[in-house]
Amino acid sequence: MALCLERVTARDEQLRAWVEVKPQLTQIKGPLRGSPLGAKDIFEAQGLATEYGSPIYAGHKGSADAALVAELRAQGAILLGKTQTTPFAYFDAAPTRNPHNPSHTPGGSSSGSAVAVAAGMVPFALGTQTMGSVLRPASFCGVVGFKPSFGLLPLEGVLPFAPSLDTAGLFTQTVDDMQLLWAAMGYTPSNKRHALAVPSLMPAVEPEMESAFRAMVERLSAKYVLNVVEMPARFSEVTEAAKLVASYEGARTHAERWRQHAERIGRKLADLVESGLEIPDYRYQGALAILEEVKRDMTKLFRQYPFLVTPAAPGAAPKGLEFTGDPIMNIPWTALGTPAISIPMPVSNGLPLGLQLTADRGADSALLALALDIETSLQ
Secondary structure, rough: OOOHHHHHHHHHHHHEEEEEEEOOOOOOOOOOOOOEEEEEEEOOEOEEEOOOOOOOHHOOOOOOOOHHHHHHHOEEEOOEEEEEEOOOOOOOOOOOOOOOOOOOOOOOHHHHHHHHHHHOOOOOEEEEOOOOOOOOHHHHHHOOEEEEEOOOOOOOOOOOOOOOOOEEEEEOOOOHHHHHHHHOOOOOOOOOOOEEEEEEOOOOOOOOHHHHHHHHHHHHOOOOOOEEOOOOOOOOHHHHHHHHHHHHHHHHHHHHHHHHHHHOOOOHHHHHHHHOOOOOOOHHHHHHHHEEEHHHHHHHHHHHHHEEEEEOOOOOEEEOOOOOOOOOOOOHHHHHHOEEEEOOOOOOOOOOOOEEEEEOOOHHHHHHHHHHHHHHHHO
């Protein structure tokens, strides 16, 4: 605890990972006893700042702990405080800076949680993902970000955005730490290892990511069975379908705030609400139908190829603080509800780059076991 607070004091004036630091001490002797925890500021926390990344809610305090915060505190974790989020967990930037180069974005929307872990201010932190808000900041900040299967972790007490997509997630410095956290949360470890596959068609990535990913695939192919796999016929439609669902649901979640506060909710979010309210229901239902069809097809594919490997982001963290990066590499796995994890790849110089692994819904522990095996092989 003392070391964490020292690091907050030393670096947070520059990095701005925290909304409020106010340790919630406990005498509970659970498996996470004494482990400091950061919670993204869309998680309610009793008596602590719960401002949703927006000046509209400056000074607002939580009236109760969100379910996941309460679960972790019941295991002995110490809630150190609340971490910065982009306003209402959308694309308008938070004030947080990348710890590897403060002139670059840390990603969003779970900006503060990723940075707090990367800077050693806490061993683990909570985030959420509706598109790429855990995996992308993890890749940009050089930490491990884990988005479990949709619905596995509770979202009671978390500000919603698009309920069909919203997923709680976790940050740690290493996969080994994530595995320990996962076990402490009551999930059974898995030691199964299976064949890996790389999708035959992926979005374009930047040269440094392409080079690092190709080198990583070569290393993996020396240890695992690794194939190239053709994705289901309608997989190419998943990203646009997910964006439509997020726009439709996000607009309706935030419509009343938009009517009251207009662009004060964030210019990008205001634009989304205005356009999202124009989306007709039949297009929304059509997008949901596409996602359900591809989910069924992906379950069949995962029976033959249990794990897929891709870059976790198009490249390193972009320079500047206004653009939080493109979630295009992460959106399909959020939309399909599959577990996904970003782990740091070896980089000789420059900003961090993440490797993304995903598996079928419910295969969370097997995915973590594979990620740990890969991490160990990189050491």
